[in-house]
Amino acid sequence: MALLCCNGLSAYRPLRTDHESKFDMFKAWAAYPRETSPGDDVQLDPSSFIIQLVRQVNFGSVEAKRYFVPDGDGGFVEVREQDIINANFRKVNSYKNFKCAAHNKFYEFNLYQRDPVNMHH
8 A cells, every 4th residue: 555645635734843854855755656564673773763654534543553764865664663662762742744635534744753852843
């Protein structure tokens, strides 16, 4: 399954964050029809960050929660939730929301960092 349903996503309650460039980089990389699966034994750099992608039916059930870490080459590698827990990454109060009216989907991008300082906006 593709990460995003199409390229027609629109920002939902758009707000600028301190981490805007990270979300922009991820959204550009994850553009439809990108597909991935979790890598094996991915080593998480403590100075890096992780983007959690939550995909759900608009005002409905969650279809998927997936996690991605930058690969150092401008792309991302999918990691497992257990890898994030083992590396002591925590959710930061910084996120972006998008919706797709054509496919009735809602997307939430959440930022994870190791020992984060919460500074949403």
